[in-house]
Amino acid sequence: MATVVLPGSLIALFPGVTRRHVVEGAATVDALISALDRDVPGLRDRLIEAGPQLRPHINVFVAGQPADLATPVAEDDTVHVIPAVSGG
Amino acid sequence: MTRVLLLVGTPKGAFIFESDEGRRDWTTRGPLCEGWPIHDLIVEPGSGAILAAGGSPWYGPAVWRSEDLGTTWTHSSAGLTYADGVDPIETVWSLATAPDGALLAGVQPAGLFRSEDRGATWSHVEGLTNHPTRSTWQPGAGGLILHSIVPHPTDADRTWIGISAVGTFETRNKGASWEPRNKGVRADFNPDPHPVTGQCVHKLVAAAGEPETLYQQNHCGVYRSEDGGANWTDLTPGLPSQFGFPMVAHPRDPATAWVIPMNGDDKGRYMPEARAAVWRTHDRGANWIRSDAGLPQHDAYLTVLREAMARDTLDPVGVSFGTETGQLWHSADGGGSWDLVTADLPAIWSVEATVLDS
Numbered sequence: 001m002a003t004v005v006l007p008g009s010l011i012a013l014f015p016g017v018t019r020r021h022v023v024e025g026a027a028t029v030d031a032l033i034s035a036l037d038r039d040v041p042g043l044r045d046r047l048i049e050a051g052p053q054l055r056p057h058i059n060v061f062v063a064g065q066p067a068d069l070a071t072p073v074a075e076d077d078t079v080h081v082i083p084a085v086s087g088g
Numbered sequence: 089m090t091r092v093l094l095l096v097g098t099p100k101g102a103f104i105f106e107s108d109e110g111r112r113d114w115t116t117r118g119p120l121c122e123g124w125p126i127h128d129l130i131v132e133p134g135s136g137a138i139l140a141a142g143g144s145p146w147y148g149p150a151v152w153r154s155e156d157l158g159t160t161w162t163h164s165s166a167g168l169t170y171a172d173g174v175d176p177i178e179t180v181w182s183l184a185t186a187p188d189g190a191l192l193a194g195v196q197p198a199g200l201f202r203s204e205d206r207g208a209t210w211s212h213v214e215g216l217t218n219h220p221t222r223s224t225w226q227p228g229a230g231g232l233i234l235h236s237i238v239p240h241p242t243d244a245d246r247t248w249i250g251i252s253a254v255g256t257f258e259t260r261n262k263g264a265s266w267e268p269r270n271k272g273v274r275a276d277f278n279p280d281p282h283p284v285t286g287q288c289v290h291k292l293v294a295a296a297g298e299p300e301t302l303y304q305q306n307h308c309g310v311y312r313s314e315d316g317g318a319n320w321t322d323l324t325p326g327l328p329s330q331f332g333f334p335m336v337a338h339p340r341d342p343a344t345a346w347v348i349p350m351n352g353d354d355k356g357r358y359m360p361e362a363r364a365a366v367w368r369t370h371d372r373g374a375n376w377i378r379s380d381a382g383l384p385q386h387d388a389y390l391t392v393l394r395e396a397m398a399r400d401t402l403d404p405v406g407v408s409f410g411t412e413t414g415q416l417w418h419s420a421d422g423g424g425s426w427d428l429v430t431a432d433l434p435a436i437w438s439v440e441a442t443v444l445d446s
Contacts, residue, residue, distance in 0.1 A: 010147065012122050012164060045165045048146040048175040057146045083146040 030069035057084040097126035097438035111420040131442040137212035143179025167210035184237035188244035194234030213263035228252035236292035253288035269317030274308040293343035294378030305335035328360045334397035364388040384425035412437025
């Protein structure tokens with residue numbers, strides 16, 4: 001079971017949604033976000049644009065390493081979704 | 089009891105100002121929509137829902153919806169996307185409602201989307217994107233944006249749109265195909281000042297009660313068409329400048345409209361001589377009346393963007409505008425005199441007025 005940590009500015013868009021989620025059976029970042037979208041409809045659109053690819057200012061880290069949609073996710077990984085620091 | 093709302097879009101969220109029929113004292117709510125950049129707000133006829141168009145630099149474009157006058161919001165961008173390999177949509181610039189109840193959304197890069205379920209899901213109006221001139225479309229300073237949507241008031245098949253710096257188009261088959269409507273509109277920045285497309289329309293509006301009468305503030309003049317955009321007449325004589333962004337039309341009188349000229353596209357784009365004024369016509373643009381009562385008449389380096397002027401539907405009509413430097417001005421007498429509602433907002437991108445009777 002991978003643990004996903006979402007940013008506060010994202011969960012603010014979905015009232016009642018918490019920052020930490022446990023996701024089972026998602027082999028990649030793409031699958032993990034799709035699994036989250038089933039629980040939180042619309043969440044995938046906030047993180048992924050046509051391509052499909054991660055939006056330009058959205059960073060995902062799997063076990064602390066930069067990731068993209070194809071990056072594998074292991075059962076005990078922690079996945080952080082972090083908006084890029086934009087500006088000075 | 090009559091309530092008047094001014095819906096204001098800024099890069100730091102939406103704001104709602106509320107007053108009574110007198111429109112003298114205003115209360116404020118905001119920032120709304122989680123502080124997202126908001127380019128346009130409208131009220132959906134029938135439901136009374138407020139819709140807000142915008143886009144987050146992190147989380148992409150969305151249309152927000154509030155069923156309780158802005159207290160709580162939902163948002164969606166389901167279907168609000170181009171095909172793979174095409175530049176992604178950055179933000180939603182404009183909203184309108186069609187007479188069949190559909191919602192229309194204009195986006196950047198320029199394109200049109202349609203929702204038949206009150207904004208829950210959207211579908212791309214591909215006929216516009218597939219127009220033969222698409223490869224020639226060039227952005228204006230604000231980007232390649234579809235900023236004006238003018239549905240025909242009764243015929244759901246017909247809609248006019250404005251794109252900077254591409255021009256005006258009309259569909260007569262609900263978006264399946266589109267025709268340029270730019271004849272008579274100058275493009276002074278182009279080697280050929282009268283191209284079929286390439287005009288820099290800044291704001292397109294419809295006259296009340298005359299579906300074939302349209303007005304536009306363009307980069308290169310103010311114009312009127314009385315044949316559904318097929319031909320345009322230059323209304324600029326009498327104005328201090330051909331350049332400006334917003335234009336609004338009277339809710340009942342097709343001969344009355346308001347513009348806010350700027351000093352020119354290469355001179356700083358503020359009000360001429362730094363003296364604030366709104367100009368109005370009561371005779372379809374034949375003559376223009378300068379209105380500055382209450383507005384600052386020196387050192388007013390004010391810019392008003394294309395969506396940032398609105399009128400309500402009361403009598404006399406209330407007119408309001410917001411500046412790029414955060415001042416919101418209102419006139420309760422059709423533009424005769426002006427009062428400052430607030431001076432401390434973020435840059436004002438859009439203003440919409442609505443009247444609620446309860």
